[in-house]
Amino acid sequence: MDNEYKPDLITLIDEQNIEHNFEILDTIENEKGGITSWRSSRRTARNS
Secondary structure, X not given: OOOOOOOOEXXXXXXXXXXXXXXXXXXXXXXXXXXXXXXXXXXXXXXX
């Protein structure tokens, strides 16, 4: 059994073609739509 925490990560690419990584913290949805909270993740290919 694997008990290691594995966060949900997303990567966005800006106008200068620079990648920015974010961790999804929580998502709340209702009949009108939803909202997701996320924070910047400092994980890179070197330390992931």
